[in-house]
Amino acid sequence: MKKIVLFALGLVATATIHAQEIETTVAADVVTQYIWRGQDLGSAAVQPTLGIGYKGLSLTAWGSYGLANPADTKEFDMTLGYTIGGFNIGVTDYWFNVGLDPKNRYFKYDAHGTNHVFEANIGYDFGLASLQWYTNFSGNDGVNRDDKRAYSSYFEANIPFTLATIDWAAMVGFVPFATTFYDTSGFAVTNLSLRATKDIKVTETFSIPIFGQITANPDAQKAYLVFGITLQP
Numbered sequence: 001m002k003k004i005v006l007f008a009l010g011l012v013a014t015a016t017i018h019a020q021e022i023e024t025t026v027a028a029d030v031v032t033q034y035i036w037r038g039q040d041l042g043s044a045a046v047q048p049t050l051g052i053g054y055k056g057l058s059l060t061a062w063g064s065y066g067l068a069n070p071a072d073t074k075e076f077d078m079t080l081g082y083t084i085g086g087f088n089i090g091v092t093d094y095w096f097n098v099g100l101d102p103k104n105r106y107f108k109y110d111a112h113g114t115n116h117v118f119e120a121n122i123g124y125d126f127g128l129a130s131l132q133w134y135t136n137f138s139g140n141d142g143v144n145r146d147d148k149r150a151y152s153s154y155f156e157a158n159i160p161f162t163l164a165t166i167d168w169a170a171m172v173g174f175v176p177f178a179t180t181f182y183d184t185s186g187f188a189v190t191n192l193s194l195r196a197t198k199d200i201k202v203t204e205t206f207s208i209p210i211f212g213q214i215t216a217n218p219d220a221q222k223a224y225l226v227f228g229i230t231l232q233p
Helices: 002-021
Strands: 023-031 034-036 039-042 045-054 057-066 075-084 087-096 116-125 130-139 153-163 166-175 188-201 207-217 222-231
Touching (some): 039 057
Antiparallel strands (some): 023 222, 057 075, 075 087, 116 130, 130 153, 166 188, 188 207
């Protein structure tokens, strides 16, 4: 009996240790405009995040829902990722409320009638800068000049730095070839961004991160100024 009790206590202790290693994320951004990779996807929106991670493996749910205009993009994404050191890989299932399915059904995965887009990514964080490559491999992808699946891709470089006690990030992103997914006719720089983030202290134990971002899309000749706040426990 004593051995059984000790064995049970050992299982509980092991489970407790593993539970302590699990990381969770619960947060939401509220933004004045939804800008994604230099594309305008709508006006003011709330963008919740729910994630869980264990030893470099993570599963994250992310969404965007318009606050001002009911016609704005509604989005629900699921990302499975793995990070080891500076290296990361992942697969994202994007779902939008517009696409090939006129009924906007989430559980419709027909290759020629779905609103889902499946994307793979690979990247490396060097500390001074991080690089990411993304490619759509299935779902409602765009087409190229020959009206064939474009395998739409996007590359982004991100350089973080600190200036005047504020955290900054400079980003440059480009689409390497023609695709209707990003509305490009060939190689195109679609995202030049500068973002500043600052924590506003509310109490001794609670603060609210706020951020401002300037984004230019040289290919579309558009520019945007976005403000947002992040709410998290």
